[in-house]
Amino acid sequence: MITSTQPVTIGEPVVVLVDPVLNGRPFKDACAELGYPVVGVYTIAPASLDRMSADHADGDAATLYGSEPIDLAGRLDTLAPRVHAVIPATEPAVHSAAVLADTRAVPGNPLGTARARRDKRAMRALAAARGVPVPRYEVVRDLSRLPEAAARIGLPLIVKPATGAGSHNVFLVTDTGRLSAIAGADPCDLFGNPIDEWLVEEYVRGTEYAINTFSHDGRHTILDVWEYRLPGPGDYDNPYWDFVQAEPDPAIEKFALDVLDAFEIRLGPCHIEVKTGERGPALIEIGARLPGAGIPRLWERHSTFRPYHDTLAVYLGREPAVAAAPPRFAARLGMSFVRNDGPPGILCRLAGLDEVRRLPGVDTVFQQARVGDLVPTTRDLGTELVKVHLTAPDGPALTRLIARVRDLITVDIEHE
Known part of the structure; x- marks a missing residue:
């Protein structure tokens, strides 16, 4: 189903940003500098979209929501007749943006290989066909077939959704006993869309x-x-x-x-x-x-x-x-992630962040969790406790700065 927040037609040239969530604001600022209104097209599932960015539609001249690129293209035709660019702003947008760009004949990468630039099934198949080395893999729809695929691929292996990102729902399997735990995995990918197939692939x-x-x-x-x-x-x-x-x-x-x-x-x-x-x-x-x-x-x-x-x-x-x-x-750039590598628990203490902020070379400290929060095991991007952006004159100096940051930040978690 497609919905729009604005029923009016935009007559002036627009830029279409597909899934402008994590990179949305700076893209919208760049468009504003050049005088282009933005039509925001969002294919991410609504619950995940609100979790990632509750204010995602801020700055949109018009906003479309949907999941089928062809339906979105038809709705966009009515809403914005003069589209000058279609830009994939976030991971799930790559294929949809290519479809929208193709229907408007505006610059974009070829539609024929667009799905392979996003969906890991098509990605693996195209790479193998064109001589790009990839891990040995199989595609599994029914998780009950994981043991058979694992026996053919061999251990250790990686199991992950075909449309995932940020290591969400990615599992390292070092013994067959761990395969049963995957049956209880989140049935949706990072962007809230149902997982229809999984990749079982060689661990490199x-x-x-x-x-x-x-x-x-x-x-x-x-x-x-x-x-x-x-x-x-x-x-x-x-x-x-x-x-x-x-x-x-x-x-x-x-x-x-x-x-x-x-x-x-x-x-x-x-x-x-x-x-x-x-x-x-x-x-x-x-x-x-x-x-x-x-x-x-x-x-x-x-x-x-x-x-x-x-x-x-x-x-x-x-x-x-x-x-x-x-x-x-x-400068040389880097970042460090402070994780909870144990089981979920209550964050009882998170200290040292003010000292870290004062260190030369610390660009930004992003605190993801607060004392008193129930924190999950850090399994993917976004569930870390703290992320620190860093700069240093060279590689060795960056390594020393990272070590200092880790010395200063202390964490206590009361595990369940």
Whole structure:
């Protein structure tokens, strides 16, 4: 079902932002600077949408809600005849935005490979068909068939929803006894949409990287490379511990460029996650949109790159500033996540945040939980207790700053 908050037709040229939730406000600010009204199109399930951003529609000239791209396209035709750009603002928007852009013949990445740039089933199939290494995998609809798929793939393995994000509902399986716990998993993905199929895939041991890129007319720029660092050498299903800008790695960067070409990325930002296993790099995920976790905020504050303005420019058919020169960074960027790795419990003490805020190089402290809260086990992005954005002159200094932050923050949880 499609609903609209405004029944009137917008006669002037508009920019359509699809799922402008976590990145919504800065995108809307960039549109306002250029004088474009925004039509917000929201495909995220209503309950999840309100949880992520209760004020998500603020700044919209008109707002559409729905889940079927073709229905949304028809409603948009009536509401806004003059659409100049359609931009995927958040993870679930990638396919829907491509459909809307195609119906309006405005700049966008090819529709034929759009689903593969979002849905992990299509992602794996396209990668395999075009020679991009991916983990061995099977697709399972009925969770009762997990043991059969696990026997064929082998342990350890990862089970995750085909349309998930942020490590929500991602399970590391090291023995078959753990498969039964997945039956009680949240039946919806991070965005509140029902999970119809799961991926059962080989666990790739190795360092995990996120490569952020920007493309214009098929020409690609590597923006930066981030490394996921964990507290120990063990296998994991939640990578959010320390996340830091890494030194350039020609092999990783070339792999990312090959991925962009294989998935027919022609314009805009892209976030690629890779693991470097024994057989070399393997593609874990690709998303044709800006990265999450607050990375664009750090770019805006500590580099020459203006992610929202350049994304708007390229989707308007203009040359973005980053096409002329790669971004220059004033500091090495990073972030740390303070987690509850034990069972759920009551947060009794969370100390040291004021001291952390005063440290040179601490950009922002995001406190997700308060004393007295019932805090879940941290399994995904957004359920951490605290996230700290950091800057330092170089990699070693960033590592020292992260250690100091972890020394200062102390947590006591009364577990159930």
